[in-house]
Amino acid sequence: MIRIxxxxxxxxxxxxxxxxxxxxxxxxxxxxxxxxxxAMEALWGEAPALRILDRALGLQGAAREATPIPPTAGxxxxxxxxxxxxxxxxxxxxxxxxxxxxxAIDALVLLAAFRLSAMLEWLPWMAAFVAAVLIDGSISRTxxxxxxxxxxPERFALFGSLAVICTCSTVVAAVVPFTLHPLILPTVPAAIxxxxxxxxxxxxxxx
Numbered sequence: 178m179i180r181i182x183x184x185x186x187x188x189x190x191x192x193x194x195x196x197x198x199x200x201x202x203x204x205x206x207x208x209x210x211x212x213x214x215x216a217m218e219a220l221w222g223e224a225p226a227l228r229i230l231d232r233a234l235g236l237q238g239a240a241r242e243a244t245p246i247p248p249t250a251g252x253x254x255x256x257x258x259x260x261x262x263x264x265x266x267x268x269x270x271x272x273x274x275x276x277x278x279x280x281a282i283d284a285l286v287l288l289a290a291f292r293l294s295a296m297l298e299w300l301p302w303m304a305a306f307v308a309a310v311l312i313d314g315s316i317s318r319t320x321x322x323x324x325x326x327x328x329x330p331e332r333f334a335l336f337g338s339l340a341v342i343c344t345c346s347t348v349v350a351a352v353v354p355f356t357l358h359p360l361i362l363p364t365v366p367a368a369i370x371x372x373x374x375x376x377x378x379x380x381x382x383x384x
Contacts, residue, residue: 182338186345193349198281201354206284209354210291217295220359229294236290237283289351292362299363307370314374321378333379340372 218226347365350357 183341186341190345190348194285194352197352197354198278198285201281202277203280203284205354206281206288209356210288212356213291213295213359216356216359221298225298229298230291232294232297233287233291236294237287285352288354289348292351292357295359296362296365300366303363303366307366310367310370310374311377314377317378318380329379333376336372336375336379340369340376343369343372 214226214230217229221229343365347369350365
């Protein structure tokens with residue numbers, strides 16, 4: 178069941194992420210970043226908000242390095258044939274990657290990086306809670322195995338499926354160009370951690 182839910186959720190996620198850049202121009206994503214940056218500034222203060230924005234730009238730069246888009250500028254070549262090939266390739270790259278759709282994808286990645294960066298700002302406060310929930314699930318699983326109690330495969334499948342759906346929903350929420358309140362961000366790792374802890378507690382463990 179978890180495998181089916183995972184495949185279906187990932188397919189829906191892929192379709193939605195590819196659809197959003199075609200439905201919204203790049204300016205819509207950038208305006209959303211400016212709006213949420215102002216909200217972060219009101220909540221955290223100017224220095225933390227700038228740190229969040231700087232971290233987001235660094236994450237976007239890392240994403241560009243991982244999947245580089247060929248440069249569109251023309252390159253100098255040693256011979257006439259090489260120069261013609263270089264100019265033709267630059268023209269193809271410009272037509273392929275210089276359109277509104279790919280600029281919207283770039284802006285979408287920046288919005289996702291910004292929201293991930295804001296979520297990481299909460300990590301020092303949330304790390305202890307996440308670790309405690311996962312340790313509690315692991316201890317519950319161990320106790321059940323020692324007491325020869327039956328594990329519940331239905332609950333394992335339910336909590337595991339909910340964890341997958343919650344994770345995919347988080348990715349979707351990271352890229353939709355609609356306002357998210359800054360206080361929503363810390364609830365994401367908390368909810369996923371609780372579901373994973375319950376999944377772990379009902380996972381079968383042989384004594």
